[in-house]
Amino acid sequence: MQLSDFRDPELTKELLETLRKLCGDRTMNLMEVCGTHTVSIGRYGLRKAVPEGVKLLSGPGCPVCVTSNHDIDTAIAMARVPNVTVATFGDMVRVPGSSTTLGAQRAHGADIRVVYSPLDALEIARKEPQHNVVFIGVGFETTMPVVGASIQMAAEEGLQNYFVLSAHKRTAPALEVIANDPQTRIDGFILPGHVSTITGVEPYRFLAETYGIGGVVTGFEPVDILNGITRLAAMVVQQKPAIENAYSRGVNNNGNLTALATIKDVFEPCDAQWRGLGVIPLSGMRIAEKYRAFDALEAFEPDVEPVRETKGCRCGDVLRGRIAPDACPLFGRACNPENPVGPCMVSSEGSCAAYYRYRDTPL
Amino acid sequence: MCLAVPSKIVSIDSMLMATVDVMGISRTCSLRLVPQARVGDYVLVHAGFAIQLIEEQEAAETLALFHELPGLFEDELGEDLTAEAEQRTA
Incomplete structure (x- = not known):
């Protein structure tokens, strides 16, 4: 496999020319809903390279960014429970909750460890039976089966000191909220690559069938993304919205059935609060009855502070695609990657961080 | 992530x-x-x-699809671009 082919400048130019001829002077709003796409689009300067009428909006594609203040506060409260070791992916550490961050708690002596995989958290639990290890489960469908598998493994091994705080979120319900938003007109979705590796394309069909909005599952190289955009533009021009898979090297149309079975075994849908999108029915995943012994919320009932939202921060509007990051009055001034105010500036995959880092990037 | x-x-x-x-x-x-x-x-x-x-094969197929793109949208692009695409693949 030659990954460089997907970065071929000639092919990139060709696709841009095709897109230009296809779009003419039409305007359309296309939204990417995957943080990795947000970063790729920024890195390769695609937002400015596409024809003027094609607006690329960033949606709720960064799991850390859509995590509500309450869930962040709950993770922080977990770290204050005596004898609890919190294990988390790195980008959660700096995200501000209502009054503090996990990182600040660590500086005050809380046992918070950054891990690359829930397997690392399992290993801590095995080696340190005197500690209760709580893994902070944040992520979309890509991450759910990985965390689910860790819970199955803990059950098989009879580990009694491994727990998960499940704040996982499903992608499709958030897309439906955006499709219904009267303040945002979306003409096509650049659908996530690795979420779709797990889910396949079925969960997106309703977008075309009910809302008349097309979607293309897209890879991460510039040629992949321009191909996805061109296909979406063609759907808009032809008025034939459909759901397509343009990332077949990473996504089977049916998804990963083993991973889907793992999710179904370990989790069950529940209502969940999203930053910017409010409570979305059945968009979260809590630990199912069968694995309740591994549910950190059940085991520890932490004392969570009342939620306070940050003044002036417009991450919520950014996540809905209502405003571009640089339209927030804090962007680049009070809020920057060194001193982030909102989560979209904290996570490297957040829309604000990507806009900030790549603001001057040419194609 | x-x-x-x-x-x-x-x-x-x-x-x-x-x-x-x-x-x-x-x-x-x-x-x-x-x-x-x-x-x-x-x-x-x-x-x-x-x-x-x-699958390595799938990567090759994806690339081939990109080359077919202009042909896919003949109605919108007109014949000249389609002909260009055919020339390139010939």
């Missing part, structure tokens, strides 16, 4: 833990979510777990 890295399986133990090669670096990952994977296969790895087998 949902990044998944292509990796080549070097060896597999009895617990479905694999040693993989990621651009020359050796790492371990679980094959629990892709139990059909074999030594020599390429997988996408996310957070310590392989989540998908990747």
Whole structure:
């Protein structure tokens, strides 16, 4: 496999020319809903390279960014429970909750460890039976089966000191909220690559069938993304919205059935609060009855502070695609990657961080 | 966060833990979510777990599809661009 082919400048130019001829002077709003796409689009300067009428909006594609203040506060409260070791992916550490961050708690002596995989958290639990290890489960469908598998493994091994705080979120319900938003007109979705590796394309069909909005599952190289955009533009021009898979090297149309079975075994849908999108029915995943012994919320009932939202921060509007990051009055001034105010500036995959880092990037 | 890295399986133990090669670096990952994977296969790895087998063939097909793009949208693009595309693939 030659990954460089997907970065071929000639092919990139060709696709841009095709897109230009296809779009003419039409305007359309296309939204990417995957943080990795947000970063790729920024890195390769695609937002400015596409024809003027094609607006690329960033949606709720960064799991850390859509995590509500309450869930962040709950993770922080977990770290204050005596004898609890919190294990988390790195980008959660700096995200501000209502009054503090996990990182600040660590500086005050809380046992918070950054891990690359829930397997690392399992290993801590095995080696340190005197500690209760709580893994902070944040992520979309890509991450759910990985965390689910860790819970199955803990059950098989009879580990009694491994727990998960499940704040996982499903992608499709958030897309439906955006499709219904009267303040945002979306003409096509650049659908996530690795979420779709797990889910396949079925969960997106309703977008075309009910809302008349097309979607293309897209890879991460510039040629992949321009191909996805061109296909979406063609759907808009032809008025034939459909759901397509343009990332077949990473996504089977049916998804990963083993991973889907793992999710179904370990989790069950529940209502969940999203930053910017409010409570979305059945968009979260809590630990199912069968694995309740591994549910950190059940085991520890932490004392969570009342939620306070940050003044002036417009991450919520950014996540809905209502405003571009640089339209927030804090962007680049009070809020920057060194001193982030909102989560979209904290996570490297957040829309604000990507806009900030790549603001001057040419194609 | 949902990044998944292509990796080549070097060896597999009895617990479905694999040693993989990621651009020359050796790492371990679980094959629990892709139990059909074999030594020599390429997988996408996310957070310590392989989540998908990747076929080299599929990559080639995806590329071929890109080249067909202008032809797919003949109605909108007119014949000149389609002819250009045919020339390129000829």
